[in-house]
Amino acid sequence: MSGVKLDRVVKTYGAVQVVHGIDLHIKPKEFVVLVGPSGCGKSTTLRMIAGLEEISGGTIAIDGRVVNRVAPKDRDVAMVFQNYALYPHLSVAENIAFGLRIRRTPREEIRRSVAEVAEILGLTQYLERRPADLSGGQRQRVAMGRAIVRHPKVFLFDEPLSNLDAKLRTQMRAEIRRLHNRLGVTSIYVTHDQVEAMTLADRIVVMNGGRIEQIGTPMELFTNPANLFVAGFIGSPPMNQLRGRVVRDADGPAVMIRDIRVRLPRDVSVEDSQEVLLGVRPEHVLLAARSNATPVPISLDLVEPLGSEALLHAEIHGQPFVIKAPTQGDVGRFSGLDMIHLPAEELKVFDAETGRSLITHQVSGG
Ligand SMILES: Nc1ncnc2c1ncn2[C@@H]1O[C@H](COP(=O)(O)OP(=O)(O)OP(=O)(O)O)[C@@H](O)[C@H]1O
Ligand SMILES: [Mg+2]
Structure with a gap:
């Protein structure tokens, strides 16, 4: 299992610095939530870990290997977004299998992996359906299936539940945590919702203005906040x-x-x-x-x-x-x-x- 280490990570867009040298060491199997107000640099930080944004300074290491210059597809991370962007013309099974197909995984292995992931996510009976014929929660599960099926070293989530209504969000939140308890894959999860952060995280990272205000377990932050923010x-x-x-x-x-x-x-x-x-x-x-x-x-x-x-x-x-x-x-x-x-x-x-x-x-x- 893989840890993720950020050391003095900086992001600048032109002359504007938006992430100001953050240090964050995530342990293998840990579920870490980045939380903070809009514009504080959560997505930017996650995208730098994924390799979707270049790093302006510092180092990021995954599983002990510095990945600053490693392409996203070679970092062995899987990302789940708010807009799950499923392929509308493909079935659920084909959507889940997509990443394996482009990696030329043998057909029989794909079939087995998709069946296994569908079972974990309760999607077995929907495998032949198109995304349009699913509920929002089911679509979100397909998006997670696409990530899980690749057995990545790290899961990255960027506000995956914010398109769902309040009730479904609470339900899916519990499902994500159960899934983590079962699979134990190192996970970094971005949200601006402090309840989501409290309920999901092993440790919470509170960000503000491109800096880390405090890192701790949910109860540490609740009981001993380091500052007014x-x-x-x-x-x-x-x-x-x-x-x-x-x-x-x-x-x-x-x-x-x-x-x-x-x-x-x-x-x-x-x-x-x-x-x-x-x-x-x-x-x-x-x-x-x-x-x-x-x-x-x-x-x-x-x-x-x-x-x-x-x-x-x-x-x-x-x-x-x-x-x-x-x-x-x-x-x-x-x-x-x-x-x-x-x-x-x-x-x-x-x-x-x-x-x-x-x-x-x-x-x-x-
Ligand atoms: N391509 C870009 N060019 C210039 N500035 C950018 C770019 N992308 C993001 N920013 C700025 O970087 C800062 C951090 O953005 P980021 O998307 O990481 O925030 P966030 O914490 O994810 O916020 P939200 O909760 O609204 O998603 C913001 O001030 C944003 O305007
Ligand atoms: Mg964001």
Whole structure:
């Protein structure tokens, strides 16, 4: 099984640099997701790995071999795109077999491989159909079949699910992960959808403006975001950010949000009167008092029921604040809510100027 190594990889178009020297070491069999906002360089990075874009600087190695000057067809990677671009006049079987045919694979071997892949993807009964007579999800599976049948060293996916409706997307997402668990092929997957990243990845790479903000497991990024960008990108709804100023005294570190004094966890590296943003996940807010949790008055503005949970939109001294709380079957329980409680051990703190996390136990990213 094959790893993929990017070292100081740069991409420039004319005078414009769009990827600024990224380092990324992907282990054999790993499922890595590149996530970030539109234009941050995800597709460009993936296409450089595939060999579809030239590399302006640095090196890319697949399975220990530098491939900077290796043609795409000789890199032994298979790519699945958003527009799966099946051949409309060919059957499902012929579409899956296409790559093997142009490689002059013996007929009997093609037949066996196509049957095996169709079985894995649940396409056996559709092998004689044309793409036009399939659903979107089935077409996407054919596109994956085309990639799988070649037994590549690495799968590259560029937003393969974004043409599907929400329900099918969730279903196909689980199928892709099951397929990975079964085949164990090193996979690099691009999406701008943080839920897709969280659910699919062994490790997530958060990109922004052609740079890597943080690399980590989904839970590492959720629990210990290295900076405000990652804190705002991973998690839904995003982490609340309350502007305040640090005070340090005998009681330990705290943040003043005007007259409200919020106790911080012990493992923060903050200076007295430092300007910070206090990070609070909507799901970590408590509605009932508890020791080591600071009571904070809120003004509740809107309740959005989601079913078992509700989103409560509120303000704290004019700063927007969202709470995710269990409904226990009745959103009436939130009426008149004017106090919440912030548990010290769940709070994050970021430098207001640099955006960096000031929590000291965290593993650093990048
Ligand atoms: N051929 C090109 N010439 C000039 N600039 C380009 C070219 N291709 C891409 N870019 C620029 O490079 C940057 C990164 O593009 P890229 O397609 O990698 O973004 P992305 O992260 O995949 O975004 P999206 O989520 O919208 O697909 C963008 O600013 C884009 O405008
Ligand atoms: Mg893209």
